[in-house]
Amino acid sequence: MGFGLLSDKFSRCRPLGVGAVLLAAVGCSTQHAEPEPEPEGGRTAAPRASALLASADLRLPIEDYLFSDAEAGRVRQAQQTLIERCARRFDLTYEPVSAGPPVGPRSLMDRRYGLTDAKLARADGYHLGDRDPRTTKTEEFEVPKGKMLTVLTGKSGASGGGKVNGVEVPAGGCAGEAGRKLSKDDKLGSSDVAQDLNGKSFSATKEDPRVLAAFTSWSRCMKDEGFSYPDPLTVMNDSRFQGRKSTPLEIRTAVADVACKGRVNLVGIWFAVEVEYQKSLIAENQKDLKPVLQDKRYQLEAAEAVNPPG
Numbered sequence: 001m002g003f004g005l006l007s008d009k010f011s012r013c014r015p016l017g018v019g020a021v022l023l024a025a026v027g028c029s030t031q032h033a034e035p036e037p038e039p040e041g042g043r044t045a046a047p048r049a050s051a052l053l054a055s056a057d058l059r060l061p062i063e064d065y066l067f068s069d070a071e072a073g074r075v076r077q078a079q080q081t082l083i084e085r086c087a088r089r090f091d092l093t094y095e096p097v098s099a100g101p102p103v104g105p106r107s108l109m110d111r112r113y114g115l116t117d118a119k120l121a122r123a124d125g126y127h128l129g130d131r132d133p134r135t136t137k138t139e140e141f142e143v144p145k146g147k148m149l150t151v152l153t154g155k156s157g158a159s160g161g162g163k164v165n166g167v168e169v170p171a172g173g174c175a176g177e178a179g180r181k182l183s184k185d186d187k188l189g190s191s192d193v194a195q196d197l198n199g200k201s202f203s204a205t206k207e208d209p210r211v212l213a214a215f216t217s218w219s220r221c222m223k224d225e226g227f228s229y230p231d232p233l234t235v236m237n238d239s240r241f242q243g244r245k246s247t248p249l250e251i252r253t254a255v256a257d258v259a260c261k262g263r264v265n266l267v268g269i270w271f272a273v274e275v276e277y278q279k280s281l282i283a284e285n286q287k288d289l290k291p292v293l294q295d296k297r298y299q300l301e302a303a304e305a306v307n308p309p310g
Contacts, residue, residue: 049268053261054117056110058271061278062201063108065194065292071300073099075188078303079178083152086174090151090164094174103133112202113270114232116261121254125246126236134244182302184295191292197285201277205270206233208277214269221260227253232261 052058067075080096087094105111105128115121123129130136144152147164154173162169170177172186179186205211215231222229229235235257241250261267282289 049265049272051265052268052271053258055113055267055271056105056107056117058109060109060198060201060271061275061282062194062198065289065296066108066190066198067296069102069107071296072189074307075182075299075303078182078306079175079188081306082178082181083174086170086177087148087151090147090167090169092148092151092164094148094152101130101136103131103136104128106131108198111236113267114236114261115254115257116267118255118258121258122251125250125254126238126241127246127250182306183299188299191295193285193288193292197278197281197289201274201281204277205274206231208273211270211273214264214266217264218260218266221263222256225256225260227256232257232266 076099084094084096115126120129124132127134143149149155150169150173151164152173152175154169154171154176172179176186179188182188218232219228219230222235227235229238235253238250238253240247241253246254
């Protein structure tokens, strides 16, 4: 299996849904952060947090083991090229699946900690502008049938059989063959191990007392602006803001949300805490992560061999 037609094996972990997958570009807040108390010892002490607001260009340690959109795109393109070449052996024409326009957050970190881009808040509220899947048209994909289904997936279509046009179909079809050429274990894209750790660190931060203290400061700021929410993820998932288009109330709320994040340095604190968690998790799971990094390099090198740059 692969991308597009065969894309379920290439996934990038994002711990939140469309309305709640939050991340945006690195930058420093122009506002002064309210100092947080620094309790003694352990993970209750306030982290050394730079003043940050926009988060899309921030990078977490686990991203060394995950595929970026650009890296995933290179492997996807190589997969499609290999499937096309394979189909030719059966005298069939396979049209590579188009990746389509980019939708969703711009990076793993874009909106991970909620909306953080003041310009986007003013323009679209919590919506994603031209990247919003609610308003972006996607190309309809024609499900393969008959011989093409058998050749692509190895599953018997209307024609059935282990051969098509006199040629033996490889295990898993052309998609399976492409996967084996691009990965040592026939699994394309980010590993379950890396994605699980990415989700674990995010979940842990939401219960961390330092982040909870920042949530309280942010919530107090929002209340001063006339909005009542316990944390930045709740506001983004407000049912009133899930329509096809943003509303004036949504935009006012989003603008206040971003401003309050800057005032309490919520992004800087949250990011510093999560970096701490991830470094610890990576150190504890080195045995499992070493082959993950090796396979990522293998996939990228294999993809480059199929479609050399330039």
